[in-house]
Every structure is written in C-alpha cells, then in structure tokens.
Amino acid sequence: MRQRSLVKIALLSATAVALAACSNSSSGSSGGGGLTGGNSGGSSSGKTYTIGFQGPLSGDNQQLGINERNAVELAVEQANAKGDLNFKLKYTEADDVGAPATAPPAAAKLIQDDSVVAVVGPSFSGATKAVAKNYADAKLAIVSPSATNTTLTSQGFSTFFRVVPPDSAQGTQAADYIAKKGKSIYLIDDTSEYGTGLAKDIETELKVKGAKYVREGVADTTQDYSAIAAKVASSGADVMYYAGYYSGASLFAKALASAGYKGLAVSGDGSKDAQFIAGAGTSGESWEFTCPCADATVDPNMKSFADAYNKKWSTPSSTYSPEAFDATNAIIDVMKGIDGDITREKVVAGLKTVNYKGLTNTVKFQANGEIEKAIVFLYKVKSSKLSLVGTVTSQI
Amino acid sequence: MNDFIRYTIAGLTLGSMYALIALGYTLVYGVLQLINFAHSEVFMTGAFGSYIVVDTLVGGHGRQNGFMVVVVLGVGLITGALSGAGAAWLLERVAYRPLRRRGAPKLAFLISAIGASFFMSQLAGKLFNRQKNNSFPNFFDNRVLFSIGEADVRLLQVIIIVAAVVLMFFLDRLVQKTKLGRSIRAVAEDAPTAALMGINIDKTISRTFVIGGALGGAAGFLFALFSSLSYQMGFFPGTKAFAAAVLGGIGNPRGAMLGGLTLGLVENWSVMFLPSQWTNVIAFAVLVLVLMFRPSGILGERLGRAA
Known part of the structure; x- marks a missing residue:
C-alpha cells in the first residue's frame, strides 16, 4: 500500500516536472519570455538588441495584449530574416495584466534589462499613465499601439509615443x-x-x-x-x-x-x-x-501582413495587431539608422524624427509624441x- | 397620438413579460411569505433551456416557413417552461425545504435565496459564456402584422402578448377552479389549518414553485427572443417583476398581472416625456407613490381572499 502511494507520488512529480519543462520550452521558443528573457542582456556586446513589449498577456483583457504581442514578435522575426540588419534583434515581454496597479513591476522588468533599447506598449491608457514616468526616467522609449486616452500626450512624458490617434x-x-x-x-x-x-x-x-x-x-x-x-x-x-x-x-x-x-x-x-x-x-x-484602428483582415493593402500573421500564429490578426506591427517596424527603422552602438537615448532621439511608412499610417510624431496624421x-x-x-x- | 400608441404597444409587450415573472414571486410569497430572490435565475434558466433546444432545431438554417415557425415557437415556450419548472423544483428542494424542515428563521431563507441566485447565475456563465448579447437563431421574419394609425405592430409583439395572456388565463383558472388551486389558496390562507384539513403542505409548496417556475421559464424564452440572453439577464427583469408583484399586491396573482402591465406601460410612456435614463426612476417613483396610498398594493395582498 505504502509502496504504491510512493510510486504514485513519484509519477505525479515526474509529470509535474515534464509539464514545467514543456511550458519552459514553449515560452523559450516564443522569444525568451518570462524570467529567462533577462539572459539576453549578457550578449549586448555581440550586438544583440532587444525590443520589449508591455501589455496584458493574462487576465480579462489578455486578448488585446496577445493581438499586439504576436505582431511585435512577427515584426522582429521578419526583420532578422530579411538580413539587412547589422545587429541581431531579440524580443522580450512583460505582462502588466492591463491594470495600472500591475504595470510598474512589468515596466521595471523591461527597464532593468539592459539589452532592451525600446518598448512597444503599454497597451492600455491606465497602465501607460502609471509607468510612463518610470520609462522617461530610464530614457527608454515606449511606443504604444493602442493607448488612446486624450490626456496622455499632454503630461510631458518625454519618451512616450503612440501610433494611434487620441480618442x-x-x-x-x-x-x-x-x-x-x-x-x-x-x-x-x-x-x-x-x-x-x-x-x-x-x-x-x-x-x-x-x-x-x-x-x-x-x-x-x-x-x-x-x-x-x-x-x-x-x-x-x-x-x-x-x-x-x-x-x-x-x-x-x-x-x-x-x-x-x-x-x-x-x-x-x-x-x-x-x-x-x-x-x-x-x-x-x-x-x-x-x-482609429486598422483591420488587416478586411483591408486589401495589409494582405501580406495578415497572411504572415495567420501563418505564424494560426489565428487571424485582430484589433491593434497592425498598429503594433507598425510601432515595432518604426523602432527597427530608427535602429537601422543609428551609427555605432545603439543606446536607449539614441532610439528616443531617432523616434522624434522618424518618418516611416507603415501599414496603417505614416509613423511621424509631433513633439508631444502624438502621431502627426490622425487617421x-x-x-x-x-x-x-x-x-x-x-x-x-x-x-x- | 401615433407615438402614444407605439409606446403603449411596446409597454404592453414588456409588461406582459413582467407579469409572467411577477406571478412566480407572488405565488411563492402567497404560500411561504418568502421572496424567492432566485426566481430571476429560474427565468434565466428558462431562456437557456429553450435556447439549447431551439438552436439545435433551427440554428444556422436561416428563416423557416410558417408551419415551422409555429412549431419552433411552441417548442421554445414549452422547453422554456419545463426548464424553469425544473429549476424551481430543484431550488425548492435544495435551498428552501431543508430550512423549512428545521424551522429556520425567515432571514436564513433570504440568505439561501441570494446564495442560490448567485450560484445559478455563475453556473450559467461557466457552462455557456459570459457574453451579454447572445441571441436566438433568426428563424422568423419579425414583420409588421398590422398598423394602428401609423404605429406598426410586429409579429414578435403579438406572439409575446398572446402567449402571456393565454398563460395568465390558464393560471387564473387553475388557481380559481382546480383542486390544486384550492390547496394553494388554502395553504396561503392558513397553512396549519390546511394541513389539518388533509392538504399535503410540502407537495402544495413544491407544486407552487413548479407553476411559478414554468411561467418564469416561459417568460425567459419570450424575453430572450425579444432581447438577448446572458447569464446575468435575470437581474433587471427580476427586480422589475418583483416590484410589479408588490405594486399589484404581493401574494395576489391578478395583482401581479396588473402590476406587471402597469409597470411596463409606465416605463414606456415615461420615455415620451423624459430621456430614457429616467425610465427606472419613473418606474420606481410610481411604485412608491402607489404604496404610499395603497400600502398593500393596487389589489391588496393575500392570495387566499382576493383571488
């Protein structure tokens, strides 16, 4: 009897370990999410830079975050595959559950990761308000694909940009x-x-x-x-x-x-x-x-993006995916134009003058970080x- | 004038659904002197029960011909009533009878009712989904049947009003004429004496729940057809129907019918003069006014005497 329950426990723990291993490897393949993402910081000398993403990846509003996360990762993957970068690009993410209360630790994770040179996100206006100052202090650019609250650009956050027009x-x-x-x-x-x-x-x-x-x-x-x-x-x-x-x-x-x-x-x-x-x-x-949102599934101009997205994630792109794609590509465009080592400060400076023709809009910002043309x-x-x-x- | 007719028709449609739900509150109050706060979830169960059957029958098949529409409506009404009756029966068994057996205080019943209400609503949310706007398959054309002046009367409005009137007529006959009706009235009047006269109180109470549940479930079907169905759909109609039961005189079936229709009409008429945010304010202001002058409702309380 005793023997058998021991076997049971052993089996159970073996399954648990196997499950944990599975979840580890899956998060690894999605670009080094979770705790392991920090490791990429060590390789910055080998000219590897990371673009972070902050948004809700769990909780009630996770769908919006996932829509954006998938597009960011796709953009990073495509940029690496294209072969015209003189550095290697990595992706990492921080889950803020879409709430102001949980945003600061998520932001801290990205700020403390030295390899992160720019962040796409945060997804929600409330979360953005809660952390935009922290990012500004760390001189780390945040380019939001979906925070539309009108007041965000009037509070003097020096590293905040958004590719969508305000409400x-x-x-x-x-x-x-x-x-x-x-x-x-x-x-x-x-x-x-x-x-x-x-x-x-x-x-x-x-x-x-x-x-x-x-x-x-x-x-x-x-x-x-x-x-x-x-x-x-x-x-x-x-x-x-x-x-x-x-x-x-x-x-x-x-x-x-x-x-x-x-x-x-x-x-x-x-x-x-x-x-x-x-x-x-x-x-x-x-x-x-x-x-103010583009919809890649109904817009013929975005067909190649929609197809690539669908192929990689086996699900159609959705609300704010194209915007996240544009935000990431605008950041990559800025990084390409930087001479020498890429630093957070140089990316912020580059974003202030960027003029990148994206899928949804031309990414060109006003002095306060608002996109120039509200579409x-x-x-x-x-x-x-x-x-x-x-x-x-x-x-x- | 056309506007007045238009709002009156809408008010009668809504009011007849309130009346059906209100009957469940009032019947149970009659026999138990208890507000069955889980009745709104019985109503919701009726909507989901009928939805499952109707969706299996005609889901994704587009519009049906006239014969099928009648069949599906009949099936929906019956399955709605059956699910409602089943839920109410189970509710009485699980949430109320054990308390009654142990002679629990009135407050315990109330807590039990609220608990059951939360449980049923959340269970439905878990089993189905938490969308607010699930709809029945679009199996009939809600066309204009006839017009009064310039006010159109549509098929669905006629279906709801006719179904509600027929059900209420049968309920009224049941309470007035049948043996079951007499025992319900007797228990409402004086339960211990009724027991001495050979009436099985437990059985009568259980059947009262079943009748109220059937009416509530049928109302759930009609309401879901008219608006939408969701795990939280019971709350507002349930509250309004409770108010309607009080307005007409709680414990009095005819009062519940009258109260439901009055509330539906008042709500819709108020929109003629005021922004629709005021609808609920007006409805409950009328309730308070009526209760100030007639504290026991328009037709008075007591199932036994007044009915």
Missing part, C-alpha cells in the same frame, strides 16, 4: 462625418466612461459645426431598447450615432430595425467587433463604424461581414 480625434472626425450625412442627428451614449467620453467629443464638434442634434444616454445594462428605438424612429432623425460597446449596440440595432428606423446608423470602435454582427444578426446590416477608418457591415469603406476624411 478626441475619433470624436471630431465622427462628428464631421455624421454632420455631413444627415440633417438631424440622434446621438446616444451607453453611459460608460468610454461612451460618454466619445459622445462628449462628438457633441463638441457638432456644436462647432452648428448641426442639429439630440443627445441621450441609455445605460449599457439596458435589455429592452424598444422604447428608445421608437423614440429615435419617431424623432425624424436621419443619422443615429451610438457611442458605446458592442453588447448594447447589437441589442439596440435589433430594436431599431423593429421600430422601423430607416436612417443611417453609425457607431464607434467599441462596437466594431465580430460580436456585434453575431448579436444583431440581419438587423446590423449597413451599420457603420468609425474606428480614423470607416467600416460598414455588408452581407453580415465587416468591410472597409476608407478613411473617414475621404468620406467627408
């Missing part, structure tokens, strides 16, 4: 677009922080334009949208903008269709999601979305599929 740009351009499309506008927000923020930016611009509009808030916990849908339909509005997330938008789309609303329905980046189409069904047909894309649901219409400015 306010989407609001302004969306307002210009709907003001052009309709005489009477119904603006609805879902009362979330994101929804009210976007609606406020839209409202500000609508006032500037002198457009006729009504604004109303409908809580995102609402399940019955028939009353507000009837109100929109009978208000005679010919354009409706919904500033909120896809879960509310899809229910609202169904109710609007039932209420017989015939006008144009537009929503923002929070609703541009496959889940919107899944939830709204045929009622979501011809809804439009403004989004907002317009998407439309056609035959239950999302398709790219073009940039919003091209539609105005």
Whole structure:
C-alpha cells in the first residue's frame, strides 16, 4: 500500500516536472519570455538588441495584449530574416495584466534589462499613465499601439509615443462625418466612461459645426431598447450615432430595425467587433463604424501582413495587431539608422524624427509624441461581414 | 397620438413579460411569505433551456416557413417552461425545504435565496459564456402584422402578448377552479389549518414553485427572443417583476398581472416625456407613490381572499 502511494507520488512529480519543462520550452521558443528573457542582456556586446513589449498577456483583457504581442514578435522575426540588419534583434515581454496597479513591476522588468533599447506598449491608457514616468526616467522609449486616452500626450512624458490617434480625434472626425450625412442627428451614449467620453467629443464638434442634434444616454445594462428605438424612429432623425460597446449596440440595432428606423446608423470602435454582427444578426446590416484602428483582415493593402500573421500564429490578426506591427517596424527603422552602438537615448532621439511608412499610417510624431496624421477608418457591415469603406476624411 | 400608441404597444409587450415573472414571486410569497430572490435565475434558466433546444432545431438554417415557425415557437415556450419548472423544483428542494424542515428563521431563507441566485447565475456563465448579447437563431421574419394609425405592430409583439395572456388565463383558472388551486389558496390562507384539513403542505409548496417556475421559464424564452440572453439577464427583469408583484399586491396573482402591465406601460410612456435614463426612476417613483396610498398594493395582498 505504502509502496504504491510512493510510486504514485513519484509519477505525479515526474509529470509535474515534464509539464514545467514543456511550458519552459514553449515560452523559450516564443522569444525568451518570462524570467529567462533577462539572459539576453549578457550578449549586448555581440550586438544583440532587444525590443520589449508591455501589455496584458493574462487576465480579462489578455486578448488585446496577445493581438499586439504576436505582431511585435512577427515584426522582429521578419526583420532578422530579411538580413539587412547589422545587429541581431531579440524580443522580450512583460505582462502588466492591463491594470495600472500591475504595470510598474512589468515596466521595471523591461527597464532593468539592459539589452532592451525600446518598448512597444503599454497597451492600455491606465497602465501607460502609471509607468510612463518610470520609462522617461530610464530614457527608454515606449511606443504604444493602442493607448488612446486624450490626456496622455499632454503630461510631458518625454519618451512616450503612440501610433494611434487620441480618442478626441475619433470624436471630431465622427462628428464631421455624421454632420455631413444627415440633417438631424440622434446621438446616444451607453453611459460608460468610454461612451460618454466619445459622445462628449462628438457633441463638441457638432456644436462647432452648428448641426442639429439630440443627445441621450441609455445605460449599457439596458435589455429592452424598444422604447428608445421608437423614440429615435419617431424623432425624424436621419443619422443615429451610438457611442458605446458592442453588447448594447447589437441589442439596440435589433430594436431599431423593429421600430422601423430607416436612417443611417453609425457607431464607434467599441462596437466594431465580430460580436456585434453575431448579436444583431440581419438587423446590423449597413451599420457603420468609425474606428482609429486598422483591420488587416478586411483591408486589401495589409494582405501580406495578415497572411504572415495567420501563418505564424494560426489565428487571424485582430484589433491593434497592425498598429503594433507598425510601432515595432518604426523602432527597427530608427535602429537601422543609428551609427555605432545603439543606446536607449539614441532610439528616443531617432523616434522624434522618424518618418516611416507603415501599414496603417505614416509613423511621424509631433513633439508631444502624438502621431502627426490622425487617421480614423470607416467600416460598414455588408452581407453580415465587416468591410472597409476608407478613411473617414475621404468620406467627408 | 401615433407615438402614444407605439409606446403603449411596446409597454404592453414588456409588461406582459413582467407579469409572467411577477406571478412566480407572488405565488411563492402567497404560500411561504418568502421572496424567492432566485426566481430571476429560474427565468434565466428558462431562456437557456429553450435556447439549447431551439438552436439545435433551427440554428444556422436561416428563416423557416410558417408551419415551422409555429412549431419552433411552441417548442421554445414549452422547453422554456419545463426548464424553469425544473429549476424551481430543484431550488425548492435544495435551498428552501431543508430550512423549512428545521424551522429556520425567515432571514436564513433570504440568505439561501441570494446564495442560490448567485450560484445559478455563475453556473450559467461557466457552462455557456459570459457574453451579454447572445441571441436566438433568426428563424422568423419579425414583420409588421398590422398598423394602428401609423404605429406598426410586429409579429414578435403579438406572439409575446398572446402567449402571456393565454398563460395568465390558464393560471387564473387553475388557481380559481382546480383542486390544486384550492390547496394553494388554502395553504396561503392558513397553512396549519390546511394541513389539518388533509392538504399535503410540502407537495402544495413544491407544486407552487413548479407553476411559478414554468411561467418564469416561459417568460425567459419570450424575453430572450425579444432581447438577448446572458447569464446575468435575470437581474433587471427580476427586480422589475418583483416590484410589479408588490405594486399589484404581493401574494395576489391578478395583482401581479396588473402590476406587471402597469409597470411596463409606465416605463414606456415615461420615455415620451423624459430621456430614457429616467425610465427606472419613473418606474420606481410610481411604485412608491402607489404604496404610499395603497400600502398593500393596487389589489391588496393575500392570495387566499382576493383571488
């Protein structure tokens, strides 16, 4: 009896060791993530430099982080394979769970790794706010593919850059677009922080334009949208903008269709999601979305990126993957132009003057780190599929 | 005027679903003097139960012909009612009967109800998903059936109102005329005396839960068809239906029906005059006003006497 339980324990521990070995080797193959990533610091004399990534790789919001991480790694791999670098490029990552509280240790990990010369990320605005100062003190550049909070570039973080336009740009351009499309506008927000923020930016611009509009808030916990849908339909509005997330938008789309609303329905980046189409069904047909995000799966210009991504990760690229790809390639572009040893300071200086033509936009920064040209894309649901219409400015 | 008709139709649709759910609260309160806070999860179970069956039947097959639509609607309503009834039966067995046997204080029932509610909601989240906007397959065309003035009445609205009215009619007959109905009323009136008269109290209570659960489950199907289904879908309709039961007079089935319809109508009418953020405020303000003047609800309490 005793013998047998001993055998069991031995077997169990053997399996545990084997499992641990497996997870080690898999993280190793994904570019030396985890604790082992620090080792690459020793080889900086052999002209090996590391690009770090900070974002959520676990927790509720991990999908966004993974979308970006995969693109960063792909860019690093492609740069090495191309063979025109006079140094070797490595990749490392730090998981910040997307939260301000867990961001500082993640940032510390990258800052303390001497081989890291630039960082893509952080993914989220809150996490960025929490660590941008630490990075600035370490003179380490951070290029975010997705932190869109408007105030980030007005706080004097000297090493912060982002390749996406701020939230306010989407609001302004969306307002210009709907003001052009309709005489009477119904603006609805879902009362979330994101929804009210976007609606406020839209409202500000609508006032500037002198457009006729009504604004109303409908809580995102609402399940019955028939009353507000009837109100929109009978208000005679010919354009409706919904500033909120896809879960509310899809229910609202169904109710609007039932209420017989015939006008144009537009929503923002929070609703541009496959889940919107899944939830709204045929009622979501011809809804439009403004989004500062590029979508490689629907944009023909990004086909080679989308294919390479799909091949490497066996999953289609998703939200903010192309932006992360651009951010990484812009950093690599800067590194290529540096004479002699590459240092963190030289990368920051290089980013201030970079002019790199990426997939989503030309990466060229203003003095505060904001991307020079704010591009907002317009998407439309056609035959239950999302398709790219073009940039919003091209539609105005 | 057209607007008024439009909101009235929407209000009746929503109100008849509230009424169905409210009946579950009121029936259980009648026999146990207990608010079954897990009833909102019975409602959710009905939605998911019917979803599984309907999705297997017509998921991904697009729109069906008229005959199939009727069949699927019938199947959905029945499976919704069965899942709701099953959940309610189990709930009574697991969460309430052991407490009753041991003569636990009223507060223990309340805690048990809240615990069961959390458990069921989280279980559904784990078994299905945590998306907020799952929908039924799109198996029928929600077309305009007829118009009153310029206000369109759509197929789904008619389905919901008709189904709810039929169910409520049968429930009313059941409580008034049948032997089971009489025993439910007797237990509500005076449980010890009813027991002396040869009524099996345990059985009656269990059956009351099953009837309330069936109505709640059917409402779950209708509501999911009308809006969406999710593991948290029970909370708001459940709270509103509870308010509706109190509004009509808790313990009184006809009161629950009236309360549900009133609440649905008030909510929708309020949107005519005020931004829709005010909907809940108005609904509960009406509740408070009514209770100020009629503390036991519009039709008064007591299942036994008033019904």
